[in-house]
Amino acid sequence: MMASRRRTKPDATSADSVLLQAEALVLLWERAEDWVVPRVPPSQLRVLTVLDRGGPMNLSALAHELGAIPSSASRLCDRLAAAGLLHREVSAGSRREVTLTISRQGRARLEAFAAVRRADFANVLELMSPAARANLVDGLTEFGYAVTEVLETSAREA
Amino acid sequence: MMASRRRTKPDATSADSVLLQAEALVLLWERAEDWVVPRVPPSQLRVLTVLDRGGPMNLSALAHELGAIPSSASRLCDRLAAAGLLHREVSAGSRREVTLTISRQGRARLEAFAAVRRADFANVLELMSPAARANLVDGLTEFGYAVTEVLETSAREA
DNA sequence: TATTGTTATACTCTATAACTATA
DNA sequence: TATAGTTATAGAGTATAACAATA
DSSP: OGGGOOOOOOOHHHHHHHHHHHHHHHHHHHGGGSSSSSSSHHHHHHHHHOOOOOOBOOHHHHHHHTTTTTHHHHHHHHHHHHTEEEEEEEEEETTOEEEEEEEOOHHHHHHHHHHHHHHHHHHHHHHSSSSHHHHHOOOOOOOOHHHHHHHHHHHHHH | TTSOOTSSOOOOOHHHHHHHHHHHHHHHHGGGGGSSSSSOOOOHHHHHHHHHHHOOOOOHHHHHHTTHHHHHHHHHHHHHHHHHHHEEOOOSSSSSEEEEEHHHHHHHHHHHHHHHHHHHHHHHHHHOOOHHHHHEEEEEHHHHHHHHHHHHHHHHHH
């Protein structure tokens, strides 16, 4: 049985361990959202993240990035614009498109989240042995590459 | 500068790497929710997870586990009970308490999620080298312990 | 006519405050 | 009276469908 298994296939035990412990990481990751005031709902946070990374874009592009439909994205932008976290203006090239840009306040809000998350992770990493920390970095890095590959493959298929 | 730094303190680079690559893991983790039909909203899923692990409990206990207030939890249970994923009945000991229990359908829905997540993670782990996989398991395991410690400490403080 | 975006409408999720029933 | 839970009420988030404006 063992001999017939390909070398690169993970054994059941390691897959289970990863799933089990990954949950702790996800918990810590999501916790940051509870500690930034004034509270920004997760959806709004995702909009800001997309705009911060992708730069200004129109509504359709934003909706696509969010995996949402334009109407939902439009409503989200209503609230973000009202809160001053986002600029919404008619596009230069086409009068039927809007250009969405993250505002300086929006960027500041994002940075507040990042700071909490960095602090949380630093606290945890400090408790780990240097060896385990190095292993985590190495394993997570390759994991990250593999995730990108898998997501790109499934995106091509869809 | 280097000499004055404690041995167990992570360098900035490894902390950044972990934060950067952790995002890919979180993305993969959350993706499972998009692929189970009929779609169960994240909040309802969390209720089912809590009940599946903690066993039957009353509304206050559930709300506490969710980090929500009883009224929100009550409304959540309305929908879950209507969907047949949850049993809600007057407690045996006290007529003013309710006992919430996950139903067989609820457990089945949870298992559908777990299956998608297991498959997603297996796909990714297969792409990794055995060494990186072992490192990931090791690093993530110690990370998990450290998270538990940190969360318990901050819970005691609060 | 096709595309871009917004607006009705309806549902889930969440919280505050007011309420009912039990202990 | 204090506790357990539910029920208004209100606002955020999401989707379908109908709509306006531009290309």
